């Protein structure tokens with residue numbers, strides 16, 4: 001049995017995918033009994049140097065040739081408009097599709113997967129989350145017998161690199177970002193990564209599989225790491241915590257919290273030890289308990305490995321006469337609600353004058369909102385705050401679990417206390433991610 005594969009977009013991931021399909025064609029044929037023949041590769045620019053030489057006879061600048069000549073179309077262009085058009089066109093022509101496009105899937109996944117279902121074709125998107133880590137397949141197949149309780153992911157290598165450098169070397173956010181750019185770990189415009197959007201796209205996809213319905217991307221709470229100060233990374237470290245940009249999707253009282261934000265986790269936890277550009281995902285199921293996936297979340301070859309795993313999965317199902325695909329829709333009949341009033345522990349930092357009574361006035365407000373204090377840390381260091389007379393010190397309060405709405409209201413009141421200078425800092429603390 002032969003499956004004809006065509007690739008559109010021969011950039012970072014496309015080049016790796018072409019190389020893998022050509023180099024390991026025989027190995028894959030022996031393992032699967034299916035011959036995956038690369039028939040066409042489309043890109044708009046063939047002048048550019050690539051890590052791997054794509055044979056002339058496979059090249060085209062016209063993506064339509066890929067559509068007509070392949071059984072399976074691999075979209076590796078990225079972006080939204082063209083990629084969506086291409087994928088829908090392929091589906092309408094009865095072609096199976098593989099894509100790594102997390103942005104498109106998070107925002108338009110429902111339309112694409114519904115169309116594919118209507119047309120009886122499959123859409124693979126393993127590479128859209130976690131690069132080379134086979135997490136989508138694990139969730140979809142390996143853990144299919146479980147009710148998923150929670151997913152905690154370090155899903156963005158750029159931000160994990162920046163936070164690792166801030167934690168290990170005490171660098172400021174700006175310095176760590178500059179370093180990440182110099183090493184090629186951050187784009188010239190890093191907003192998609194540092195503002196949390198990339199991780200949010202990925203957790204939207206995972207949450208859909210975990211909790212049985214499509215979650216509109218707009219329902220995901222997103223906060224990036226741009227505002228993170230090295231002072232908080234250091235104070236958290238003193239309290240035994242490591243700061244990570246954590247993507248969380250978890251069941252709380254029959255509702256789902258889906259959120260991405262800087263999060264303190266215990267430094268002893270496995271996720272806290274994931275450093276540099278690596279990704280890791282912890283999934284908790286009712287029967288399996290906790291499982292952890294770790295690996296390279298981006299890059300040409302790791303991502304190509306995931307793309308090819310989809311190509312093979314889809315191709316083998318074509319060869320076997322279309323095994324039905326497991327999609328997220330309707331497992332829970334679309335009833336699971338997204339909960340905005342998170343229930344979490346909090347790290348709160350206030351800038352205050354070093355004098356008696358300050359802690360009492362802050363804790364009174366917290367008590368008024370049912371927020372109980374778990375620990376307090378006041379440093380003798382003096383912060384320089386422009387326009388303020390006298391020494392100002394950081395006062396950190398760790399709370400027990402509290403409702404986010406209560407915490408936000410309390411902070412508004414505390415901000416107006418005469419003893420508090422500037423805006424308080426709030427960082428959520430996650431205890432279960434271990």
Ligand SMILES: NC(=O)c1ccc[n+]([C@@H]2O[C@H](COP(=O)([O-])OP(=O)(O)OC[C@H]3O[C@@H](n4cnc5c(N)ncnc54)[C@H](OP(=O)(O)O)[C@@H]3O)[C@@H](O)[C@H]2O)c1
Pocket residue numbers: 008009010011012013014042043044045063076077078079082100101102103127128131297298299300303
């Ligand atoms: N890079 C990673 O590590 C990684 C990891 C996981 C997932 N992904 C996802 O994989 C996808 C591809 O990412 P990438 O990093 O490989 O991007 P990339 O390097 O920018 O590659 C995209 C390629 O598509 C070409 N292209 C643009 N418009 C086209 C068109 N109309 N027809 C044919 N080719 C066209 C681009 O050419 P020009 O450069 O000339 O515009 C470029 O060569 C994205 O969805 C991304 O989110 C990437």
